[in-house]
Amino acid sequence: DITLDPATVGPEVILSEDLKEATWGRPRCQWPEGPGRFDTDPCMLGSEGFTSGRHYWEVEANGRFWAVGVARESVQRKGRVLFKPNTEIWGLQKYDELCVALTAPSNTSVPLLNGEIGVYLDYEVGQVSFYAVSSRQRIFTFPVASFSGERVFP
Numbered sequence: 001d002i003t004l005d006p007a008t009v010g011p012e013v014i015l016s017e018d019l020k021e022a023t024w025g026r027p028r029c030q031w032p033e034g035p036g037r038f039d040t041d042p043c044m045l046g047s048e049g050f051t052s053g054r055h056y057w058e059v060e061a062n063g064r065f066w067a068v069g070v071a072r073e074s075v076q077r078k079g080r081v082l083f084k085p086n087t088e089i090w091g092l093q094k095y096d097e098l099c100v101a102l103t104a105p106s107n108t109s110v111p112l113l114n115g116e117i118g119v120y121l122d123y124e125v126g127q128v129s130f131y132a133v134s135s136r137q138r139i140f141t142f143p144v145a146s147f148s149g150e151r152v153f154p
Contacts, residue, residue, distance in 0.1 A: 005047040010038030049151035
């Protein structure tokens, strides 16, 4: 059960009162500026980071555009965010009718998704995998990474 961190919320993100849902749009109020806030892209992190263990959570991802994944605590939050594992993000992204794993040097197409997506993180192994919950199918697993002791966040 992921709670979103309002101190990281970028522009054009509307958070639910319980901090469990985010939608793309114009919020009624602006969050105060801060060093942890994404300043140009509609991004946010979960409130709890991980430095060990195995973790699994599910995200309801619907609409024309979304991204879901895992990011290092040190992810760049000022200026444009580069959604690539070599820039500290491991995720899936949907643009209209295209769904991709954010791999380097170029994105990898994955089956078009909407609905519940499972995210599995094994910190010690350095594994991040994504699942289509409804079909119980693995969609994509990133090559093994080293998180180097740094906290990673949903």
